[in-house]
Amino acid sequence: MSADPASNLASQPSRGLRTSAAGAVEVRRSARRRRTVSAYRDGDRTVVLIPARMSAAEEQRWVAVMLEKLAAQESRRMPGDDELAARAERLSEQYLHGHAVPDTVRWVTNQNSRWGSCTPAEGSIRLSHRLRGMPEYVIDYVLLHELAHLLVPGHGPRFWKLLESYPRTERARGYLEGVDAVDRLPDPQRDLDTARE
Structure with a gap:
């Protein structure tokens, strides 16, 4: 996860909001991103930042990976x-x-x-x-x-x-x-x- 969610965000238009089991997910493509993928929570939605050149299949795979990583981080932070x-x-x-x-x-x-x-x-x-x-x-x-x-x-x-x-x-x-x-x-x-x- 990126320390600064807004860094390197010379974005192309967003692909919009979609929902997953984890809630709303917004994917933002950036022409300035070359290889890195990051994600962060923004209220009740998750924002995933990806390189603009990424295919739809790669995007789908990375969204799943990042949702899993965020959930793991949060479960470590949130007491039972x-x-x-x-x-x-x-x-x-x-x-x-x-x-x-x-x-x-x-x-x-x-x-x-x-x-x-x-x-x-x-x-x-x-x-x-x-x-x-x-x-x-x-x-x-x-x-x-x-x-x-x-x-x-x-x-x-x-x-x-x-x-x-x-x-x-x-x-x-x-x-x-x-x-x-x-x-x-x-x-x-x-x-x-x-x-x-």
Whole structure:
């Protein structure tokens, strides 16, 4: 994966968005690329950068290879449900005096408009898969936020008082607000692809 996704991108027009089992995939061909192929996640889609001269069969093979590599990288970075539950227990002890004790803590793939959710009556906490790859302090903040909901259901002063002890609350909130803002920005390429359909 390229360190700088935008490097060497004197692109020819994109071949458009397509979907795979891993979600939307956008292939961008570049006349400046000679041999290298790179890929990165851009929100819920994957962008694969390939040389312009590559055949359709080579493109298809490389897209599959790059999706597999990205998935492997992400699975190494994203803790599993058991590790997430242990993390929740540690955060509850450290910041909530151990008062928030969830019955279940798990990752889910069906939350695209929120980062996490909590059902106090069931003691369940769910974190969105969209958090994967984000800094640990951001994941910890979302987890702590949901743990606090086990104690205080709403977002009133009592709720925010519980989060005051976490030193990176404001930084994590700013990070997540930034991600949300970028997701709402117009995407000229996506708009162009939609207009062509």
